[in-house]
Amino acid sequence: MIPVTPLANERPSALATEISERLNAAIREHLLSAFAPDNSKTLRSFSAPETAELLGVSGQFMRKVHAEGTLPEPEDIRGGRRYYTAQEIWDAREILEKTSRKKGRYMPRRSGEEKLQILQLMNFKGGSSKSTTSVHLAHYFALRGYRVLALDLDPQGSLTSMCGISPEIEFDGLTVYDAIRYDDPVSMADVVVQTYFPGLSIAPSRLMLSEFETESAVHSNPDQPFFTRIRNALAQVEDDFDIVLMDSPPQLGFLTIAGMAAASSLIVPLTPSMLDVSSTAQFLELAGAYMGVIEDAGASLQYDFFKFLITRDEPTDVPSQQLTSFMRALFQDRVMSATALKSTAISDATMLKQSIYEVVRSEMTRATYDRAKGSMDAVGLEVETMIHQSWGRK
Template sequence: METAERTALGVTDPLRLFLEHSEGCDAIQRRIIEVQSHPDKSKHLRLIPTPEAARLLRISESHLRGLIRQDGWPEGTVVGAGNRRAFTLAEVNEIRRRLFAATGDARYRVGRDRARGEKLVTVTVANFKGGAAKTTHSVHLAQYLALQGYRVLLIDLDSQASATSMFGLVPDEDFDRLDTLYRLFTLDEGSRTASLADLARPTYWDGLDIVPANLGLYSTEFEVPVRQMRQRELRFWRVLADALPSIDDRYDVVVCDCPPSLSYLSINAVMAANLLLVPIPPSMLDFSSAGRFFRMVHETLETLAAAEGGRVKQFDAVRLLVTKYQTSDANQTQLVKWMGAVFADTLMTNRMALTTGLDNAGNMKQSYYELEASDVNRRTYERGLDYLNSVNAEIESVVHDIWGRSGGEGAR
């Protein structure tokens, strides 16, 4: 490839320079994935050791060992001396299904109970400021729910496609823009599809699919206003919500990772949500930005209500999550106390602390749930895992409340 002509102070062909840098970033990202995913150049979820599998299943290790000795039950893989075994997530989920079928105990239920009217829950993770850990928590929430046996769809609505990249994909090489949510919004009726199910791609996590994003998704922001002018009846703010029924029979929970802006895509994700989750780092700048976020959401919902005959968008729950919390920072501690006084029940009890382990996982292009305990200091690893699991378990309990489950029923 030709290189952009450069001068002492800059470049004479910036278009070529930016294209070079874009392609260079893709090449480096591909190389990272190949190194980490040797030998077959695709990411895999680590095997789950017996003690961890037993905790996920809520049974004792001895009970699990007894089960796998029975005919037809997943046996796992021998991974060390003494016949120590580990399991794939698919095997853990199969054991869950068999336990539920054998006992009828709600603790082993995999996913929602449609017979009781438990509906598809859409969790939208949104904040219009970058750096609030939206993508980090969207990915970890989706993976946590998958570990608990739920069927999850993660929708990447950010053209930067960080969530997509976390699953070992190179967005602008692996996908066309018609592989993204752009396909629901495009002006071209021949390319448009009414089925969100067509866009869902399986990941290497059992039970977790993704609707990917790439740079082409940003074209949505230009096409929607033009389409609205041509189709006066189009409710552009409900395109995603109207597409959700096509996946209702396939998933228990949908997680939407929003871009850091008030965009057509963000508005759609908010309007599709049962549960709106707003991550807020405890700093004055982030807190000020969050105030503007709530003001903009208020004004947007008010405007859309007028367009819908006065019908205001309703949520089953709204939660604020403190992220990037530095437990030793007295100023942050004070700010969190003020947040608790102001936001009361809306503020989540658990907070996501800033940990070395979480940073290390991101640097290795892995989620925290994909790390081996040996990848970081064990004490640091367990501390970060405790924070992450506590936050996600609290969100899971909100999902159970939306389903109307009684206290403790099916709790993990």
């Protein structure tokens, strides 16, 4: 328990500082106990059926390759059941790929001609599920053998903390800001760190990133327009990744716009409520105007896909379903077919800074888990299909 004493300060500035200090101390204690003993996030292991599904093979095939010695047994075998770490699954892809006749069957990463996919999740409506969608897509793709970079463009650092770095406590490493600032930027390769999740790296963010907004407003060197900063930073690490997922802050500032200029595709998450739909209309009006300004400045903006994703979908809620139908009627296939269902399985997982993919099925009500995971898988698969189309794959 935290001893609670009345706040001592009256002056707003001192009071705000005091509140922030108290909150940070509480968060630190809470996190330390949640992430004990080594204060770092780890990933659960995956059962044999889950592993077979991720690899796209049958259980029988797995038993066969183990028996033949093609694939080493996982370290963790309990009561005759095999449990695989994500790293073992990642390694299995490499081994199985060598034996496979179809190239890319187990290692679907991009080839030379297929360009890096830079997906931006954006909407200035707060809480439209940008960060939740970003982390679920990141985990979906990393588990399927893609090399993923999560790029956090939000100074709030939600995606950063979901990736196991707590921007409010121990983290004082380099952030995206250091790679895109105007004075003496560092190499993006120094900013990117691997996460505890095999296949997933993060370009972290913390409050400092908001300096980019201030600096861009006063920056006047035409050789370094603000909208080239993220694109150039990403170009430095391009070869290391297949897919970049950029989470945006809930505002249309320089960070979001510089992201738009770097992106190869846009996804606008949208909760089906009247307020969200009308705010999204305003957002896109503004975004369109800014895109025009960037194009006038000589940059060409081209997106492989630009889609709406319905998030926190409630199939039993009539008004929200009407709004969803309305959006589909207006924009047809601009609205993704799959939706992210509203689910306590998702909100409970995000409370623990986890995605549904990190949760063990038996720890939740199975039907709730299956529904939530099924919906996130469907969203992931649809995005994966669009990416394959961009790559010209069949």
